[in-house]
Amino acid sequence: MANATIPEAPAAEERFDRVAATTCGYCGVGCRLETRAIDGRIVSIGPLDGPANHGHTCLKGRFAHGFSRSPDRLRTPLIREDGELRPASWEEALGRIVAELERVKAAHGPDAIAGLASSRATNEDCYAMQRLIRAAVGTNNIDNCSRVCHSPTSFALRRSFGLSGATGSFDDIDHAEVGVLMGVNPTQGHPVVGARIKQAALRGCKLITIDPRRIELADYGEIHLAPRPGTNAAVALGLCHVVRREGLVDEAFVAERTEGYEAVEELLEGYDPAAVEEIAGIPAADLEAAARLYGEAASGSLLWGLGVTEHMYGSEVVQLLCNLAMMTGKVGKPGSALLPLRGQNNVQGSSDMGALPDTYTAYRSVEDEEVAATFEAAWGAPLSRRKGKTIPQMFDAAVAGDLKAMYIFGEDVAQTDPDTAHVIAAMESLEFLVCQEIFLNETTKYADVVLPASAFLEKEGTFINAERRFQAVEPAIDPPGEARTDFEIIGEVSRRLGHETGWETPWDALDEIARLTPHYAGVSRERLGSQGLQWPVRPDGTDSPTLYDTTFDRPGGRGHFAPLPYKAPGDAPDDEFPLVLVTGRILQHYNAGTMTRRTANAELVDRDVLEVHPVDAARLWIGDGDRVSVRSRVGRIEVEAKVTDRIEPGHVFTTFHFPETRTNLLVGQSADVNTSCPEYKVIAVDVRPISEQPSFVPVLADGD
Template identity: 45%
Template structure:
């Protein structure tokens, strides 16, 4: 240490870090007990109002001192900090006496069997100061109108941490300070109850509140737990860390850890509260075999033996390619690795695919074509360093809530935000530019965007010359672009596109994020390469605050693809047609590895329909709910001779199974998830699996051994070691070294991870430009005449995918149904008002939904979500997919609609309507 970086605590020298406050300095060296706080929280901006954190500071040992608030005063070299002098202790007692004069004395003790609140602990540590002058206590009614977040402002001490958490972390601004001085109080919106407010139930206010003025149904802050286990969330691709409280072997509550790199003490309503599905009565708790047409409970041994027998019979009679597997992004890296290994090494086929096929496969392919790798180039936190954010086809406030809240905070702080989306999403309302395109026209608007970057001179010639190839062809393509045509196709005024392009191009750094609104299209892969073009032509690659960053929809969709859950690439994206790779696999696994690319999921359905595919093992996917053109999927699956489904609930797909394996939830297993920024994080077993269930990985290992392959016993450590030996960018990944924040691949052999990709060169050598014309989707070409409206789909914050988990939690009280967004012009044409029911029909089928009239969609466009099976939205969607990956075009379905007098159709009625249409 030198004098330039040294300060003192009680006359002892300690090193200071640049930019830290006195409070941070003291806590880093001496722990949290020396200085109490009330208005301060580690994940909020320093406020400095309560002064309970005051310390004495001198410039020399024993010299004259000043009292300073440590939470917002920077520490400086040469400071002598005295955190607990008699003067400071008296000051803290005086401050607490003022606070306690308005606090109910009867609530100063913890509730029976509970931990003390933060405020109760601070009061106790100060010796419970005597209160000489008590004011009249205002008693407020408890507000339990929402299922999770509750309030009792009788205990409010006016630290306003809740207001700041709502503003800074979630950016919703639901909580306000109403009144002045001693008349001030917290209100929700315009003094409403929680249920009437715009609260999104993230729980940030509850977690930060130092009293029980804000609390939740689980008493998460004060609940005594036998243990607290750190794990990773099972919902979206943000990869929030969770601290899970367990008592008596049961999960009781979840909080967001402040030291988590991914979420920094914040998470959403699903991650924090929607966990009770894990021990819901509907959980499958025994293996089942279909006997005489009925599923019957059996022992594990009987289920394993029967499955192994049937798989062997099919393989021997029809060959290994008569079997296929579908793996799951809900499962860990280790489990996905094992599932693809089972299909390739035990069965001998590359017929393995996963849910990336129905979401981000075009991202992976397009980015591999352009850069050589199909993953995010940068880290989410870099948005705080960027000069511009470009968000394309992603309603991140609903689908990636923590990331969405951060983008909103950055935009509100002044960083320009550009949104390209057919829906007027929440973030569009704070964006500087919203290009509200017609669904399916990404290629047109991106070409127009790139055209204006070129025309206005926002080109990084040095980067292009040194780091890319194919620029001359793309430049000539843009110079010849028909601007009038692109404007007409995408439905956005060219000047709006020009202004947005100038915003992006003029920023010193610009960062792109995108979601399924880019990929789930006929031209998804092509649009992805154009996004890559835009980043390269402006030099926005390989630097902090730049890059191309897919917002992954599921918790481990990135990891599942990394592990080889795709029919044309093995673990590590290694090409299974490359002889050198096959030699590597043959040597490592001591088998003859299959070399023929396997079926993708839509091809599996086609193969089953024509009789070429005889058996399937589906792990953690409900294809009858989530894949498009439900009737086609069902009829295809009926052509199988043998179907195994591995699930935690009796899904629609499980109802068709010949064998059911009851699996464990994320809370009952160990392994790793890889989030959307390539961060490999630990999933730690919180509780034991429910009786009768097993972790997915254990089931696969058991089946491998049952079929004669000697797979080592299942544990995250053992399987991760095997993965590190075969996947190049996992080479340095070790279970014991992942820590609490994981590592971002590629991880070198020495354990060093990678925050930013492509800093010096691309994986493929040079980045490659691609040129594409816009093409109408066959769905619109063939059906728009009879069905003139475009239906596009998305997600709600409160539910997840088909709702299998969230509908089995109190989230079902927050949102009870999917609704149809209709533009006011179209609603008037059809004679509809909000609350009416509409019948929506496509060439494939029909359903009914409640209508919401809103300007969030443009005329001619309808929008809905897909969380409730009653909506049966995939009875309408088409089997048309991306030209290169077959990813279904969920975002463009040709439909018509009309007013319905009969309310919601049942699922059986939807099937009847479809059958009638088919018979006709």
């Protein structure tokens, strides 16, 4: 480059015509991102130095933006006519929605209508949706997809500590001597937190991983426990047993800060390591070592994910984890946090915003007269004091003929919810279904009206990440074609149903949320800045990185020990279904794959596979790459096998990212006893090879 002239360096922005700072819409980590667009298309996304991501992001946040201009994006409203969806004007589509909802309401009452908000949407979208359903329709039949992932976490944290959110921040990982990961695979599901945990481990943080699969972080940890799916409660009780037996209980913390410990002490007698080994199949010595490591450490954080919650007793296991933290005094201190890794970007926020059948914002009951009266006054509409239906209850009611119309936005229930056949029966039973989506999907096949909405890259408002952090979302590009933002659409439907919100922008809704919710009182667009605000936020804008440093948020200020014994999961292997299937997700794809499948991520991974242990594979004559049949008590799918020792013998694992696999056909009706979160993690199955070469099919002995 001899003597070559280097031009004056322009600012980086000059390459792009629109640059925005926003918050990632993939997963609950909440990375701060800079989006860069040219001619209305995103060409690049890079990380900003946010509190959760510290200048890093993953391949979804950084690269998987191409879906936003995919040719099959919905660009115009659609109306079903003679069984087919045809393009329609907004006027016609909205007119149809209003006419149908009014007809159903007049004929069957408001409780025959239900709405679903989306954990991918902004707080303001979700808040607008619950206001529409409550004030414009007049029912509490509003729920959101956190029902099927972290509702048990929310329930349990409220029971044990008082507030429905992580007790600390991701930064606690950097200060923890020990990290316990149960039923969570952060390097796949929450990649940036996964990377932070891995770096912490490389710096000396000792990891205990508890998962039926040998997750990647197990390779960086001290101890890996692989319990049988559905036995987390026994493991948690066993850890508590050993902590107590070895004298590692923080007696002062238990005495001064908690209640109910005596009942737990009695219960723990039955869970010595030998008993736990019997139930969970983990070596007693490993359980003891794990309990000592956590109990003896000066600081330790507990992280969990859907491997804990999506069980019949998921909400109880979370309470048991709270017990463990309280016994050792490891809550409310730097490095000692309980951090549920929330699945979708706004799982925390969609529930915080009251898109739930039993609560308004900040989990205040619809049965609470004072709260209901506050909202009635603010909205100028009479509000029901009766709890609404949860998502599974909505489907049951639809099949039973009690629920006639649904308005679903940003959720593909026919792909992601359990027992697909039942969900489809529910969709078919409805007289009227509205889907507000960015693509046609499995659920829109049953829709009467489909409205073209916006992706997170086109939205304005806020998300709340897994650290309870409100963060600003700014549009990187405009919605394509005639598509509109969810906030605009919901506001318009509300208006046409006769309920005027008076908001012009999502920021007006945020102001209303802050005004009507003491826990979010100090939240405002101006205060969010680049670092966001962790609720509770006081009126002066002071936020709360750590909860419970001096007192719990329960009556009397004490944490609650729940004496909950181990109970067997809803499904169990038997002679006909000898293997246990666990479902989950992988790094390259996000949930139903609606977005990631429409990007080059699909070049990296283009199918769901079934992980099978080599021992089982040999026994079943399954080779790597073979197509296999997977049959459960409720359904059957075909998928490609991958032979790996990441999984234990007797267990198999697959994902649900590709609609052609229809993994959720296999999942039955079993659900969490307190929150009806489905048991996606324990499904007894029968796996057999399907070979194009019949000679490879094993002869199944029938005795002769």
